[in-house]
Amino acid sequence: xxxxxxxxxxxxxxxxxxxxxxxxxxxxxxxxxxxxxxxxxxxxxxxxxxxxxxxxxxxxxxxxxxxxxxxxxxxxxxxxxxxxxxxxxxxxxxxxxxxxxxxxxxxxxxxxxxxxxxxxxxxxxxxxxxxxxxxxxxxxxxxxxxxxxxxxxxxxxxxxxxxxxxxxxxxxxxxxxxxxxxxxxxxxxxxxxxxxxxxxxxxxxxxxxxxxxxxxxxxxxxxxxxxxxxxxxxxxxxxxxxxxxxxxxxxxxxxxxxxxxxxxxxxxxxxxxxxxxxxxxxxxxxxxxxxxxxxxxxxxxxxxxxxxxxxxxxxxxxxxxxxxxxxxxxxxxxxxxxxxx
Numbered sequence: 185x186x187x188x189x190x191x192x193x194x195x196x197x198x199x200x201x202x203x204x205x206x207x208x209x210x211x212x213x214x215x216x217x218x219x220x221x222x223x224x225x226x227x228x229x230x231x232x233x234x235x236x237x238x239x240x241x242x243x244x245x246x247x248x249x250x251x252x253x254x255x256x257x258x259x260x261x262x263x264x265x266x267x268x269x270x271x272x273x274x275x276x277x278x279x280x281x282x283x284x285x286x287x288x289x290x291x292x293x294x295x296x297x298x299x300x301x302x303x304x305x306x307x308x309x310x311x312x313x314x315x316x317x318x319x320x321x322x323x324x325x326x327x328x329x330x331x332x333x334x335x336x337x338x339x340x341x342x343x344x345x346x347x348x349x350x351x352x353x354x355x356x357x358x359x360x361x362x363x364x365x366x367x368x369x370x371x372x373x374x375x376x377x378x379x380x381x382x383x384x385x386x387x388x389x390x391x392x393x394x395x396x397x398x399x400x401x402x403x404x405x406x407x408x409x410x411x412x413x414x415x416x417x418x419x420x421x422x423x424x425x426x427x428x429x430x431x432x433x434x435x436x437x438x439x440x441x442x443x444x445x446x447x448x449x450x451x452x453x454x455x456x457x458x459x460x461x462x463x464x465x466x467x468x469x470x471x472x473x474x475x476x477x478x479x480x481x482x483x484x485x486x487x488x489x490x491x492x493x494x495x496x497x498x499x500x501x502x503x504x505x506x507x508x509x510x511x512x513x514x515x516x517x518x519x520x521x522x523x524x525x
Contacts, residue, residue, distance in 0.1 A: 186493050186516065187299035188239075190232045195298070195500050197493050197520075200237075203295075203303040205250030210306050212264060216321035216513045217242040217297030219496070221350055222439055224503045239297030239514065240266035240290055243312065243320025253306045262309040263320040264297070265469045266290035279465035298496065300516045310470065315477040321513055322355075322483035327472040328437070329355035332461035333363060334468070336410040336433040340364035345408045345427055346386070348415025349377040351511050352437055354384055354486055356412045361385035362480045369408070371397075372415075376488065376508030383485035401426045406454075408432060416440030425450055433457040486511040494520030 187200045205211050218241035226232035246260045256262065268287025269276045275283040287305065288294045295302055312320050329352060338344055342365045346356050349372030360368050361384065370386035372378050373393045381389045390400065401423045411424035411434045421444035424434050434456065451458070464472075475481040489512040491499055499512045 185300040187237050187295075188493050188496050188514070190227055190234050190236045190238065192234070193228060193230055195227055195238070195497050197497070200299065203301055205248050205253075205303055207250050208252045208306055209250040209303050210246050210253055210256060210309065211248035211301050211303055212244040212262065212309075213247045213301055214239075214242055214244040214297045214299060214516050215261075215317040216244075216515050218321050218325065218351070219499060219503060219512045219514060220325070221352070221503070223291075224500055225439075227500055228504055237295035237299050237302070238291050239299070240292065241321050241324040242266070242291075242297030243317050243323070244297075245317070246309070247301070250306075256306055256309055256311070260309075261312045261317055261320070263312055263315070263323040263469075263473055264290060264304055265308045265310060265466065266292070266296065266324060267463060268305060268308060269466070279467070280463075281466060282463040298493065298514055298516070310473050312473070313477045315473065318487075318513065319476050319483055320473075322486065323469060323472045323476060325351050325355045326358060326476065326481060326483065327464040327469045328352055328461075329359040330468045330472055331464040332356060332412055332435040332437045333359045333410075335459045335461050336412070336435050338363065338365060338410045341366045342410055343367040343408045343429075344410045344412065345369045345371065345404075345424065346381075346412045346414060347371045347420045347424060348413065348417070348438060349374065349381045349389075350414060350506075351486065353412070353414035354380055354510070356414060356437070357381055357386050358384050358481050358483065359475075362475050369404075374506055374508065377506065377510050380485050380510045384482075397423055406430070410435070412437060414438050416442055418442040418444060420444075422446045425456065428454065428456055430454045431456070433459065435459055435461050437461050487513055489513070490515055490518070492516070492518035492520040
């Protein structure tokens with residue numbers, strides 16, 4: 185099979201053996217797999233292991249069953265929950281299956297969805313129902329967003345600010361809108377992603393490349409019940425603390441090495457809550473799929489490119505500085521450009 189593997193600060197297409205399922209496993213033919221920011225930066229910074237097949241936002245069709253599999257059938261269309269969990273350890277009991285040491289995570293510790301086929305435990309498959317195969321690739325990032333939104337206690341009537349409008353920030357906007365937020369302000373640099381924020385339900389979209397953010401947050405100090413930091417920008421954390429109303433919650437969703445400066449006095453005086461949000465639990469993955477399948481969330485405005493495996497390496501480069509590029513789906517069934525065949 186053809187697959188995209190990590191090379192030296194890049195990814196490249198190569199040929200790998202077709203996978204076979206073990207006990208309680210299935211083989212999925214990949215339809216769509218989103219390129220996550222963590223994939224892009226892991227490759228760019230050399231943190232992804234050479235030879236690894238990345239990709240954890242994916243959907244596809246079941247094409248082979250291992251022994252002991254009876255919950256799914258050949259030709260079932262599914263979303264893949266990439267986060268394994270044994271279901272019995274302390275981390276799983278806390279709902280943090282991504283931290284379970286017993287079952288490796290797809291696209292991180294074991295081969296992922298940037299390939300024609302992958303092997304995955306049958307327990308990590310979710311039938312798509314009325315959701316399309318392409319929409320199935322959005323279940324994972326929306327689940328990440330839902331986890332953060334739930335940690336903030338956000339829902340009907342919430343006034344929220346989302347700093348950063350990459351795939352996760354935009355998914356937070358989608359989740360907030362679906363759950364009944366009263367007001368959503370989104371802040372970002374990319375013109376294309378700001379347009380996407382408007383399309384998915386942000387009430388106000390702020391261009392952080394041209395607006396004086398210090399002045400903006402002075403003007404809106406104490407306005408918001410919940411703030412979502414999705415950019416990794418060093419200054420964002422302190423600005424969002426200023427924006428929160430008393431008893432508000434700041435959720436950090438961006439994976440970043442930055443060290444933020446924050447007013448501890450304001451944190452204390454306003455009785456604020458700060459929480460880190462990583463990944464999601466199985467119930468949030470199921471909730472995400474339900475929102476998409478019922479039409480409560482339409483992720484279509486997030487897709488700006490649909491790529492063959494051969495076109496994907498260039499997208500990994502472009503997404504380092506995305507400009508108008510919002511989200512890119514790798515679809516291994518698409519033929520590559522003639523010169524690559």
